[in-house]
Each structure stands twice: as C-alpha cells, then as structure tokens.
Amino acid sequence: MNFHISRKKLFLYMGINFLAIMCVYKVYLSAENNGILQTIHLLRSKPTDYIQLELSERRNNMSNFCHRQVSQNTTKRTMENIKKKLLYSPEKKFLYCPVEKVGSTFWRRLFLIVNGVSKTNNPFNVSTYMLYSNRYSAIKAETTAIRNSLKFVIVREPYSRLLSAYANKLFDINPVYWSMYGRKVIKAVRKNPSNKSLSCGHDVTFPELVRYVVKPLAMKDIHFNPISDKCSPCDVKYDIIGKMETFKRDTLHVLKKLNLTHLVMSRALQEMEEGVDIDTIKSNTNSLMNYLSQKRTLKCVTHEEAFKRKWRNLQLRGIIGSDVEYPFKDGEEETTTHSQLLAVFLNASRRSGSRKSRRKNRELSFLEAYSKVEKKYLIQLSKYFKNDCSSFSYDCRPTNIFEKNQKPHTKFFDTGGL
Template sequence: MDDVFKNSIMPLLRKQLAYCRVYKGGSTFWRRLLAYLHRNIKLSPFHIKPQDEKNKYSVSCAKNSLNWTYDMLTETRNFMFTRNPYSRILSGYIDKLYSPNPYFWKTLGVVIMKTVGKKRSCGSAVTFRDLVEYIIQTPIEKLDDHFIPINAICRPCKVNYHYIGKMETFLNDTLNIFDKFQINSSPYITENFRDEYTKDAIYDTVHAFVAFRHDSKKCMSPYTGLLRIWKKLQSRGIISENQSLPLDKKESQNIVLSKLLNIVSTTHELSKKDNLSEQRRNLFIQAYKSIPLPLMYKLQSVYQDDFRLFGYDPFPKSLFGNRANKMPDMFLV
C-alpha cells in the first residue's frame, strides 16, 4: 500500500503543489489540468482528449522514498478529491467492465470471474454483483486501484491536506482550490464548464467504443457494445431513457466516429427536456437494489472509513430501505 500511496501523489514542485490522484474521483480532469499548469499553457483542460495519455500529467512519487514523499507534502500546498463509495464503485463498473473495454476485460474481468467462481471466459460477462463480491472477498491491498478505499490511497489521517474536495461539488471545489492557492482559474475554467464536461464525457465514451470495436468483437457484437454505451450515457444522465438507440445491428458494424458523435450529441440535446438528474438517481438506486442486502452490509464495511472520514451516509434509505421486491440486474445487455 506504500507503493499505491506514492504512485498516487503527483507533485508539481515548480508551483509548490501536490495532488493525490484517485481513480473515478476526477483524476482525468486534474491530470490534464496539472499538465497545462506544468507547461504554463493557459487553455481549458478539455483541449486534451481523455485518451491522450502522453499529454496528461504523469509525474508521481513512485521512485522516491516514503519519507521523502511525506516530507514533500509538508512543504507544498496539497489537495485531494473524494467521492461517495457507492457512486465510485458503480462508475468504475460501468466504465471499466460494462462498457466495451478489452484491456480491463482481459485483466480485471478475468480476476473477478475467478474470484467469484465463474467459468473464466470474456471479462465482459462480469455482472455488477460479481464486482461487489470481488470487492468483499479481496484484501484491500490486492484490489484494483479503481476500487481501493480513498483513505487507503491518499492517507488523510497522515497527510494534512490543505483542501479535500468532493466529486459531488466538483466545480465549486475546483474553483476554491484555485482561489486558495492563488492561481488564476479563468484560463482553465470557462463559463461553459458544465457543457464542456458533458461534451468531453460524450467524446470519451464514443471514441472508446470505436477504438475498442475490433478487439471487443471477440467478446460481443458491435451492436451489443453500442447498447451498453447507450445505457452508460443514460446512467450518467446524459441521454434520456425515453431515447432508444437509433441504429440497427447492420448499421452498428462499421459506424464512424463522426457519425456516432453526431447521433449521441443530437440525442443529448433532445434529452434536455427530461429530468436527467432524477433519471441518474433512479438508475443508481436500481443498480444497487439488485444487490442482496447481506452483500450491501459487507460492502459498506469495506468502505466504512471512507464513509466516516469524508461525511457520506453509509446506510442511505434509498439503497437499504424498501427492499420488498428485489430489482432485476439493469446491466443485462
């Protein structure tokens, strides 16, 4: 776990800053923003495409000693972001295992299937319940980084962070960090930030589908892959459940990036008339209502320190109450 901690601390010494990276906690945005701060480029971080790893900030403390890292953190202005564990777990599942992602299917997906005692086939067959059981059965130090509790990654009981933001108030906390650290936010945070964030999410989702389509065919058809990213965008509150995928199996085979981007973007605009935030909340609840209550209690215990330290409700009524009728798995596609 020392290595996980050191690898997650990203120092920007020329600015006297240090950031603790948490996967599924806004890390893609912050790695891009730090890259621009490092190069003194005054542009919105959304100019860097999500998949463009070489342009993201990647310096970490991995090669330094643990004591050096702790000492450095006492001499810099440092910050981290948290996220509700239930939200982070579901986001990780949808992004890395449910959506077409051959790399995670072959690595994490296979490990999960072995852990829960299922026949080792394509990791694309991992269900949300499988992921929950993997998290419960696996020691924290052996979990994939996307699911290690945040307090174990960033160690806020040992590091006196100057600012701890939350994904739930991401924009406000990001602006507060700039203000607290006396960095001009205007070149990086535009008035259209929320729209840029959504467009970035759309591009990332669509680009990943097209980029992975060939390798994904070994596990599922392009049409099934499209149905999955459609559900992903619905779960994120980007497109409405009332909007069906306007493509058939034949059209899905070789659709190009530009056409698919146009379809999703147009559907997003049409969806704005619906209550997308309420839809997102309902689908979140539906996903967890498919997990038996005994497993929910065990899952809570894995992240109990995160709930306590960062002020999240470990037993929300929306997830633990009113379970007379068990909901089916919403991720059956």
C-alpha cells in the same frame, strides 16, 4: 392650545420610551440570542464564507477520525509509497492525490496547466497522451514538500464511486479490463460459468463485483479500492478535501487559492459541466471505435451488443436521456463510421433535455444496481467502505439502498430491451 402642546409632549415622551425599549431589546438579543445574530451574519456573509466553513468541517472530521486511529506510525517506506501516488507542483507548492472515478482525468489535465507543462487555459485541450507521459514533477524531499505544500484531494460517496467504476470498466466495452479483472471476478464468484465468460470476462454483473470486492483476499484494483487506501489521509493530512458532489465549486476554490485567476475566469471552467459532457461523448466514441477495430473484442460481443452497452452507459451517466430511443436498426452498427457515431451521440444528448433532468438517471441507475445486491453483501460492503465513510463524512448505510421499500422499474443494465 394647551391641549395641542400636551399632545406633542405626549408623542415626544412615547418616542423616547420606544427608543429606550429598542435599545434594551437589542442588548437582550446580543446577550441572550447570540446564535440568532450569528445566523443573520452568516446569511449576509459572502458565499466564500460558506465554502470555508464547509471545507473546515471536512478537514476537522478527517482529523478527528485520524485521532481515533490506534496506530499512526508513518514509516519512511510508507511515505515513499504515498509520495509516488501524489502529483506535485514545486512552483505552486501544491500536492494533489488523483482518485480514479472522482474527476481524476480532468484534474490531471488541469494539473499539467497548473504546473506549466501545458500552456492552454482549457483542460479539455490537453491530450490524453500527456496525462500519462511522466510529465509530473517528482517529490524529492517528501517530508519538507508535503509539510509545506497545499495538499488537496477530491473524494466521492463510496457506493456511487463503486457503481461508476463498474459501469466504466466492466459493463461498458472494455476488453482490457474484462480480461484483466472481469475473468477473475467470474472465476471467483460465479457458479458454473460458461467457457466464453471465463475466456472473455465480458458479462460480470454488479452484484458479482460486490461479492468479489468484499472478499478479504481478493486481488483489488485502484478503481474499486477505498480512497483512503490510496490517498492516506491520516499521513498526508490534506488541507482541502473536495467532493464530487461540489466538484466545480471546490475546483474553482483551489485555483483561487493558487492565485490562478485566469483559469478561474476562463470560459472552459465557467462552463465546465457542458465541457465535461462533450468530452465524455468524444472519449467514449473514440474508445468504442478503437475497441471494435480489435478482433479480441468481437470474439466476446457483436457490434450491436457493443453499441447498445455504450448507449446504456451514456444514459445511466446522465449524458443521454432515458426516453431517447436507440437510433440504430437492422445491423447499422457495423457500417457506422466514427464521425457518424459521434454526431449521433451529440445529437441525442442535445435532445435529452436539461442537464439536471438527465442527471436523474444516475439516481435511478444507482437504485437499480444496488437493489440486486443481497443484504448480507451490502453489510460487508459497508465495512469495506468504513474508513472512507469515517474520513470523509459519508453515510455507510444509506437508507435508499439498505431499506429497499420499492423495487426499481428501470432497466439501465439490460440492453435486451433496446
């Protein structure tokens, strides 16, 4: 009996000691390993906390870059030029700098909804005509408006943005850009160009574009200019820097900041990726059929060449899978109607597997394009992109293109094999 009581006391004693040890251990963790506890707290925190942390890091990086600049004198004339490039919502006190090839068409549509010009909750229902019809509010008192507004810009890794601009404006069917820009590139960098190339500007290669944009005195275009040149981050001092790599997440975050919950919860924005793909197919079908109705296009390319370039462009953008065979044979392109072409593209996209698997085409086409650029021009390009890389935390010498260990086996930019 006495032994039994002693054992109880022993267990009680051991329990008290265990609790005492745990209390000491907890104090030790708190004092000596505060970082571990903070990490655990972050892991248990809401996803929004991570977004805020990442956006804060982006903003701090931009501020640090601007602080290092020798001159930051913003003249009245400079500010006048900057404010012309910004979209402004007086009601929401919201400023957005649209950047070409960084979801600017989508955000221009969205901005018209934010600004109350369009009453739909679906950005894809906003007509292309409205995007460039001067329906955006002007910034009248730039100092007050810019200081007191939520300032937003979406940026993109500069090397991928340049390739995207090339694919859309020069590789794809775009006789307007061929004439306006392609001919300049060919004349400036190509040795012994053909008369047709000088006249059309239709066959600029990606390495030729790179060689052109790094020329100090070359006439640049907004699609190929660095983002920092247009959006002037050190003058505007953006509150939120979104990125193409986190486009949906950052877009929804900004809309929440603007208390536009009905947009955040709309089906169009929750299923944004699918909507973007379908919208891309529709707009590409419209542009192809429109350009082929013009004689100047057919002076430079045939129907077959035009269809094949469009097909390749949709593949390298990750809309159509690389393993889906080109569907037209024996001159069918000339007799294909708009509705038939749209149906073909939509069907091909549906048969191309998951969006994630299709997006691998982007990485492969990226490696293919830059593998053809000489190292000395890549180095010059890294200097051309220096401010964008420093402002927006991008690697200006990515190893996958500066250290070419393997030669890509894809041929996205060669339509001859279709």
